[in-house]
Amino acid sequence: MIEVQNLSKRYGDHLAVDDITFVCRPGTVTGFLGPNGAGKSTTLRMLAGLTHPTAGQATIGGHRYTEIPNPGAQIGVLLDASAQHNGRAGREVLTIAAQTMGLPKKRVDEMLELVGLSPKEAKRRVGNYSLGMRQRLGIAQSLLADPKVLILDEPANGLDPAGIHWMRQLLRHYADRGGTVLLSSHLLHEIEVIADEIIVIGNGRIVAQGQKEELLAGAGTFVRALEPDALARALSVAGIHVTPATADGFTTDADPADVGKAAAAAGVALLELRPGDRAGLEDLFLQLTAGDQREALAPAPAPGFGPTAPQGGQA
Numbered sequence: 001m002i003e004v005q006n007l008s009k010r011y012g013d014h015l016a017v018d019d020i021t022f023v024c025r026p027g028t029v030t031g032f033l034g035p036n037g038a039g040k041s042t043t044l045r046m047l048a049g050l051t052h053p054t055a056g057q058a059t060i061g062g063h064r065y066t067e068i069p070n071p072g073a074q075i076g077v078l079l080d081a082s083a084q085h086n087g088r089a090g091r092e093v094l095t096i097a098a099q100t101m102g103l104p105k106k107r108v109d110e111m112l113e114l115v116g117l118s119p120k121e122a123k124r125r126v127g128n129y130s131l132g133m134r135q136r137l138g139i140a141q142s143l144l145a146d147p148k149v150l151i152l153d154e155p156a157n158g159l160d161p162a163g164i165h166w167m168r169q170l171l172r173h174y175a176d177r178g179g180t181v182l183l184s185s186h187l188l189h190e191i192e193v194i195a196d197e198i199i200v201i202g203n204g205r206i207v208a209q210g211q212k213e214e215l216l217a218g219a220g221t222f223v224r225a226l227e228p229d230a231l232a233r234a235l236s237v238a239g240i241h242v243t244p245a246t247a248d249g250f251t252t253d254a255d256p257a258d259v260g261k262a263a264a265a266a267g268v269a270l271l272e273l274r275p276g277d278r279a280g281l282e283d284l285f286l287q288l289t290a291g292d293q294r295e296a297l298a299p300a301p302a303p304g305f306g307p308t309a310p311q312g313g314q315a
């Protein structure tokens with residue numbers, strides 16, 4: 001279990017991380033979502049013992065990272081995939097890491113296979129790797145000792161859609177075996193496909209956190225019909241206020257069930273009905289984490305974005 005309690009980091013007069021508290025439980029993937037400069041990497045660095053907190057604490061299994069003997073064997077960390085030694089071959093990077101942690105050499109081949117780096121690619125220098133290949137190598141390194149906890153900073157950066165799908169399967173499987181995963185991203189859709197729990201951070205503060213379903217459910221409903229005008233009339237009769245979203249679709253704050261019932265009552269054929277208005281959610285995320293209007297952002301309105309969530313800043 002990862003526990004972050006009232007954690008802050010100040011650089012000069014800039015509060016990069018501002019009194020944040022959260023936990024990540026075994027068996028779950030937690031997505032740490034926020035725009036560039038939000039404080040994600042600083043938080044993860046404090047968890048990995050690389051940056052000293054100004055206040056509060058960050059522990060893994062009840063201990064600070066720096067107090068854990070052979071921490072690499074307990075906690076897999078991938079902080080900056082582009083920071084690997086450019087002159088070494090991929091296999092060499094893993095072999096050195098395995099030796100340092102006292103692991104058998106066969107783990108190197110197993111991990112290369114797991115992350116989909118071919119023997120030929122593994123012989124190439126890391127300097128010639130694409131960012132996606134570096135991420136795969138970094139994930140292989142973090143998994144070498146089969147740790148119980150994984151901390152990954154923007155691991156989806158540079159991965160193509162197939163790569164993101166692959167990582168999702170990998171992390172799902174890892175969490176299903178009881179692992180604890182914390183990964184960061186600045187993109188909602190990456191987090192959305194991978195995480196069970198989401199923590200949204202902006203300007204160093206947590207602005208929303210909760211189960212993914214709850215957060216997405218708070219984003220209303222999208223509905224699309226063969227005859228959009230008839231749908232708009234039916235919903236209006238039912239007292240459901242909608243906003244046009246596409247040529248034949250609308251978004252609304254109402255529940256999908258209420259929207260479906262209103263459409264059925266009026267005999268309107270629907271083409272699509274689903275919770276979560278993606279565009280709206282992206283907007284809300286941008287609003288919640290935007291700009292320097294920190295005073296407009298109250299502490300975590302958990303759970304869910306909800307209608308009461310603070311809406312400071314500009315997108």
Ligand SMILES: Nc1ncnc2c1ncn2[C@@H]1O[C@H](COP(=O)(O)OP(=O)(O)O)[C@@H](O)[C@H]1O
Binds near residue numbers: 016034037
């Ligand atoms: N070593 C440092 N010295 C001064 N400021 C820093 C340092 N590291 C990060 N910051 C600042 O802290 C804020 C958060 O940075 P970071 O945690 O890297 O954000 P993120 O990973 O969410 O993009 C940024 O404004 C960044 O410029």
Ligand SMILES: [Mg+2]
Binds near residue numbers: 037040041042
């Ligand atoms: Mg970062």
